[in-house]
Amino acid sequence: MPILQYSKEIRSAVLMIHGEKAHSLYFSQDSFKDMTTGAGEKWAANKELMIIPGANHTDLYDGGVDHDKIPFDRIEAFLKEHLSK
Numbered sequence: 001m002p003i004l005q006y007s008k009e010i011r012s013a014v015l016m017i018h019g020e021k022a023h024s025l026y027f028s029q030d031s032f033k034d035m036t037t038g039a040g041e042k043w044a045a046n047k048e049l050m051i052i053p054g055a056n057h058t059d060l061y062d063g064g065v066d067h068d069k070i071p072f073d074r075i076e077a078f079l080k081e082h083l084s085k
Contacts, residue, residue, distance in 0.1 A: 007031055008040035013082035014047045015075065019055030046082050050074060 014035060018028040028049060036044035055069045 004031060004034060007035045008038060010035055010040070010047075011043045012046070013078070015050065015078045015082075016048070017050045017052065017075070019052050019057050019069075021055060022057040024057065025051070048078060050078075 016028045016032055018025050028051075032047065032049040034040060036047050040047075050071065052069055052071065
């Protein structure tokens with residue numbers, strides 16, 4: 001994706017959440033690597049890739065049978081840490 005050419009320039013906090021079994025997991029992994037290495041390494045401390053074990057992308061919608069897969073506590077902790085600055 002051409003838009004990813006600029007991912008190394010993102011200074012803001014980024015939390016990427018993806019299911020371990022999602023067919024598009026590689027996209028988040030590649031994007032995260034791009035944001036946190038090389039030129040992006042300077043701003044890597046406020047980036048996180050959260051991979052949810054056993055989940056595909058549809059498992060992460062709230063209210064489904066497996067709604068307990070969404071790690072709300074971890075999401076809240078990330079937001080509190082990085083959005084309070």
